[in-house]
Amino acid sequence: xxxxxxxxxxLIVQKGGISIINCAYENTAFDYFxxxxxxxxxxxxxxxxxxxxxxxxxxxxxxxxxNKSAKQFSLHIMDSQPGDSAxxxxxxxxxxxGSNYKLTFGKGTLLTVxx
Amino acid sequence: NAGVTQTPKxxxxxxxxxxxxxxxxxxxxxxxxxxxxxxxxxxxLIYYSASEGTTDKGEVPNGYNVSxxxxxxxxxxxxxxxxxxxxxxxxxxIVGRWNTEAFFGQGTRLTVV
Numbered sequence: 577x578x579x580x581x582x583x584x585x586x587l588i589v590q591k592g593g594i595s596i597i598n599c600a601y602e603n604t605a606f607d608y609f610x611x612x613x614x615x616x617x618x619x620x621x622x623x624x625x626x627x628x629x630x631x632x633x634x635x636x637x638x639x640x641x642x643n644k645s646a647k648q649f650s651l652h653i654m655d656s657q658p659g660d661s662a663x664x665x666x667x668x669x670x671x672x673x674g675s676n677y678k679l680t681f682g683k684g685t686l687l688t689v690x691x
Numbered sequence: 692n693a694g695v696t697q698t699p700k701x702x703x704x705x706x707x708x709x710x711x712x713x714x715x716x717x718x719x720x721x722x723x724x725x726x727x728x729x730x731x732x733x734x735x736l737i738y739y740s741a742s743e744g745t746t747d748k749g750e751v752p753n754g755y756n757v758s759x760x761x762x763x764x765x766x767x768x769x770x771x772x773x774x775x776x777x778x779x780x781x782x783x784x785i786v787g788r789w790n791t792e793a794f795f796g797q798g799t800r801l802t803v804v
Contacts, residue, residue, distance in 0.1 A: 585731065608791050619695075619781050619795025620734070627789075665734060669791045676722065676741030679785060679793055683733030 579603055580668050582682030589689050595653040597685045599666035602647065606668035611640065611651050612681070614663045623664070624651070656689045663687070693717050695784050697796035704772045704803045712767040712799050714782030722785040723765035724749075724793070725757060727778040734781065740765055772803045 610625035666682040724739040736749030740759040783793040
């Protein structure tokens with residue numbers, strides 16, 4: 577079953593607008609929630625992340641909102657720019673036995689910011 | 692500082708052929724992962740190696756084998772390639788018990804005809 581559900585699959589926003597991408601999870605063992613950004617032809621790269629004891633984290637124009645009771649988190653991109661056009665993945669981390677861990681990714685959102 | 696290096700970058704195989712995708716990291720990380728990326732499917736975990744000497748199945752392991760050769764290298768083998776294995780394959784090295792970060796390679800675009 578899909579452990580991390582991401583929506584929408586694609587998103588078109590005008591320059592200067594707000595982009596919002598949502599994710600939901602079921603596994604309460606998840607204890608860390610990063611977002612990755614991927615440009616065409618490249619591997620994903622960490623954008624911003626949040627721990628479940630925090631409800632919001634902001635880095636520049638990027639903000640994660642986290643709702644632990646609803647098991648949902650979202651990425652907000654303020655003042656969206658054409659250079660933000662990329663695929664965005666939410667992810668969730670769970671610890672395994674010992675000091676090991678596993679990252680599970682959502683299906684991704686293709687964001688297009690029109691000039 | 693190369694980070695995670697994957698080879699080859701592109702490959703075309705005929706159905707039934709075998710090949711090995713190579714991955715090496717120079718960051719001294721314990722954990723390494725193989726994902727495949729398909730349109731509309733996101734990143735799906737094939738196999739992972741939490742530490743040298745161990746490997747575990749991920750979400751879509753069928754048709755693949757892996758070898759954690761040493762701490763630096765983690766290879767993915769297709770024994771008998773099928774068109775359904777046409778995909779972009781990413782190797783990742785993962786670090787951090789609490790603030791976990793994955794470092795991805797550039798990817799291998801594989802086409803099976």
